[in-house]
Amino acid sequence: MDYNHLLECINTIGKLLLRHGAEIYRVEESLDRLCEAYDFTEIEVFAIPTYFALSLTLPDGTPYHSSRRSRSNRIHLDNLYDMNNLVRYICENKPDPRYIQEQLDLIQSHQLNLYLICVGYVISSAMFCGFFGGKTPDMVVAGLIGLILYFFIYILEKLRVNSLVRTLVASMLLSYIAITAVRLGYITQAQSSITGSLMLLVPGIAMTNSLRDIMGGDYVSGVSRMAEAILIAASIAIGVGMMMLLFGGVY
Amino acid sequence: MNENLQCLYAFIGCLGFTFIFRSNRYLRFGLVGALLGTLGFKIYLSFNYLDNVFLQNFIAMLTVSIFSELLARLFKAPATLFIVVGCFPLVPGSGIYDTMLFAVLGNNEAFINSFVTTLGIGISLAFAILISSTIFRMYKIIKTHDYANIE
Structure with a gap:
């Protein structure tokens, strides 16, 4: 052989x-x-x-x-x-x-089915908005944000942008869209649209996996994944927080 | 908030996440994973009377991961396929976001509160997954008599 x-x-x-x-x-x-x-x-x-x-x-x-x-x-x-x-x-x-x-x-x-992934972005963003207590207009805005985020993230990945910068810019974009929708009067509060579409970026699974690694005895992997999860969460919060401070308070 | 509506949202949302996680060819796994996620959230809600998020999350995730391991045996697929999707309604996504938002806004008291809660939920989820996988590993060892040598 x-x-x-x-x-x-x-x-x-x-x-x-x-x-x-x-x-x-x-x-x-x-x-x-x-x-x-x-x-x-x-x-x-x-x-x-x-x-x-x-x-x-x-x-x-x-x-x-x-x-x-x-x-x-x-x-x-x-x-x-x-x-x-x-x-x-x-x-x-x-x-x-x-x-x-x-x-x-x-x-x-095997080729990826990009349409299906795009649909995934739209419906999970809209549905998790409803899950966190959004009304129908909130969910429409969240679905729109999901659609825009899909193309935005796709382009940034093509350009090999570092994942922290990508998350930071994407969360700035999504909170800007939500705040603009509030200003134009489509929705009354930006909170549920923002949290719903943030589920696309939030490293919840990375965090759970890192804790699992740590408890299973793989300390090096667990700690490095934990650092990644915390940094990504921080970049999301910095992006959203920045846009909220710039464009009209915390809703 | 209508609980059934929330469960429906959780189901479709989880299904969307299976597409995002590149599960395009095997739709059955996505459907089963989304159903598991809904089940987990339903259990989380039905233990509301305990009034303790950590315990509620632990019980819900333990059910989800035990079911995932059983389904993994049934479908001959890795259990991760179901756990990754099934834990989505429970994973503290908004908790992480809230924590970091309070940190950015400089509200330290709320930051510490929310940080401890998020970390606690994460630890309960991880413990639940770990316990169920340990049980199944023990079962396998007993079945194959592949006991460890104690030195």
Whole structure:
């Protein structure tokens, strides 16, 4: 068997798992099980949210070490499911590296349905506005904000803008739109529209995940994710607070 | 506020978030996750008489995550798929926002209050997820007799 190709595939699997938002322990466990399936020994995996290192000994006694860096992580549930199935299949059947490569190429070749994501932005922004006590006009404004935010964030991501700056500018934009809607008299208060559409930016899941990592014993990952969540929350608040101070008080 | 209407909003909102989290091809997972989220919020509401947000969040999230683990076994999918979507109505998104808003506005007392509440809710959610996953891991170990060596 071509061990170089196989190890290359295993590294790609680890990197994709990390990039698409799998938990740290799942990345470590998956790589561990993949390597065990192919009779490698002395397997050690260490993963943090943007990096993992893998060292093992091949069946013929050669030591091997590799590491991968994944700078931009985002949750991608479809690929997570496909990768999970692939890992399960590999552990049971130990296929040839060529087959794994084919499957990996297939998973990565799926195109995103951008219309659906846009619809997601609109309806979740509008619905969470209603969830936090908004009336129908508030929800319409929140849906509009969601639509604008989708295109705005898309453009900023294309331009490789840092996530903190992106969140700051996006929250400034959304609170400006809500405050303008109040001034024009469409809605009576900006609070529920702002909180509803902020659900798109708020790092609630990042925070829960970081606490989970910390309690599970992955202190390094947990603390770094916690720092990220706090900084993103701070940039949201600075953006919204700035616009509120500039354009007419706190509603 | 009408509770059923709020649950409906939570359901559709969660469904929207499954699209944002790139769940485009497997719509069944999105639907199930959104249903779980609604269930969690319903449980949160029905334990309102306890008058303690931490306990309410803990019980609701424990139910959601136990169901997620069961569904993960059923669908042969990772439990994260359901937990990420199902915890959305409970996650303290507006709490984080409020906390930071009070910090920016310089209202320190309200800031500390809201910060402690948000952190507490986060910790209760995390504990609930951790406990359910520990239970299922214990079940797996007992089933496969893969006990640890105590040195």
